[in-house]
Amino acid sequence: MVNPDLRWYILFANYEQGLALRDLLLKFDVKNRIAPAPRAIQGELSCGMSLLIEDADIESALTCIVQNRGEYHSIVPLAGQMRSHRDKYC
Amino acid sequence: MANYVEMWKDLGMDLENHDLLCQVLPTAVGDVFLTQENRPNAMDFWDLVISEVHGIRPAELIEAQKQGRKVFGTFCVYVPDEVVVAANGIVTGLCGGSQFWVPDGETVLPKATCPLVKASVGARLGKTCPFFRIADMYVGETTCDGKKKAYEILGEDVPMYIMDLPQMKRPKDIVKWKEEIADFAKKVEEFTGNEITVEKLNEAIHIINERRKAMARVYECRKSECLPISGRDALLMTQISFFDDPVRCAQMCNRLADELEQRIKDGVSVVPAGTKRILVTGTPLAVPNWKLHNIIETSGGAVVCEEMCTGTRYFTNLVDETKTTLDEQFMALSERYMKTNCACFTPNTGRIEDILELVKEYKVDGVIDCSLKFCCLYDTEKRSVSMALKEAGVPVLSLETDYADTDAEQLRTRIGAFIEMLNG
DSSP, X not given: OOOTTEEEEEEOSSHXXXXXXXXXXXXXXXXXXXXXXXXXXXXXXXXXXXXXXXXXXXXXXXXXXXXXXXXOSEEEEEESOOOTTOOOXX | OOOHHHHHHHTTOOHHHHHHHHHHHHHHHIIIIITOSSOOGGGHHHHHHHXXXXXXXXXXXXXXXXXXXXXXEEOOTTSOHHHHHHTTOEEEEOOOOOGGGHHHHHTTSOTTSOHHHHHHHHHHHTTOOHHHHHOSEEEEESSOHHHHHXXXXXXXXXXXXXXXXXXXXXXXXXXXXXXXXXXXXXXXXHHHTXXXXXXXXXXXXXXXXHXXXXXXXXXXXXXXXXXXXXXXXXXXXXXXXXXXOHHHHHHHHHHHHHHXXXXXXXXXXXXXXXXXXXXXXXXXXXXXXXXXXXXXXTTTEEEEEEESTTTHHHHSSOOOSOOOSHHHHHHHHHHHHTTSOOTTSSSOHHHHHHHHHXXXXXTOSEEEEEEETTOHHHHHHHHHHHHHHHHTTXXXXXXXXXXXXXXXXXXXXXXXXXXXXXXX
16 A cells, blocks of 8 residues: 655665666666655765655665665655645755 | 765864754755656756755865865855856855854844845854855955945954945946956955966856856746746756856756756646746845745745846846957956846846846746845835836735744735735
């Protein structure tokens, strides 16, 4: 069952690693978007870039990563991260 | 592996406080940008930049400094990037657009100062912005009283150079600005140790003109009734252009424009047909100030143009590339920059003419004239803007806001009502 409120963040050691995985996913038509890594899941990682995968696309993303040995640091699910009317700016 | 923490430490930043800023940025980016559907693929470049906004570009600037290049931090679209680029220097924008920096600014500035000025000073004093730590020299200008006084504070521990911008546009004022540009060139030569020659300045003029043309291409696409990009995304592109390498910026804007032009051909719009088209005018929206655009575009409107420094004023008008002496080139620069219509000039009828022209070109349904709190100049000009638009039969909503979230609900109510009125 796909959860439209759930998104998966792929974290990286550096943005070069992130861009390489993005290219790989795009090559295999797996939808992904570049997003700032939420600080709560970033830990000690210095890299602020993550790849955002909708819940509906995570299975195909994982398959692509495993089959092509895509490199990443970790994959973290988070729910309710984005709300266009939240009005919490920086 | 990029170790930005070490870099920030070396820059003398307050890591603990900076981490608080790092916590709020991803939430805002997610809410404002990633909730949008059907964004242009080429926005991936700006998504990366904003994800690593205190990482990638600062690291590039530090690397350039190691090669002997100097970084000049600027606060205004009147400062000619061309002069710095001609001396192999690098320009980076420094205007602060975050409420996060305001309290630190208020420790030395009156609370009744515009939030852009308070945030800029706060970013420096609070040691939470790498760009303020990296810049070898700050370049100010006399566009407003708040900035002029702020520059005195910022100049206490960073080399500061001030350009005296005329406040009228008579022929003698254009000559005066040319002389200011020539003086600035001498200072830049002295500071960088690099001579500015006719050839180098011509090359720099070309580089900056190409950036202007590329940004103008993106804006040209926003004139289409089939709107291929949101105002939020276009604003992000413009905001980042102040920080980026100008050649790469032009490449990325052209790449985006290619996609937008194709979208128009294919009939791909980011909003439903009939969505009311809004022109936003007023004071600049420095990164990460996205409040106004987000509220407009989540209240049923689409921002199709910004008549502001983070908008058309930044790229409109090119510098003549045919001049053959430095004196002629400085005059060509002055003529171009003095065409920019800021409320610091009197009279400033050119801005009204610009707004009326943009309303036609961008097929605008309504104008939102928004100034930052305590900006007396733009606040006062709301009267003439409003009168001219009403005479032209164009609905206008005048607003005042700052960087805080506290007025968001009130803004939603007023902007929502305005768009509802446009929808008839």
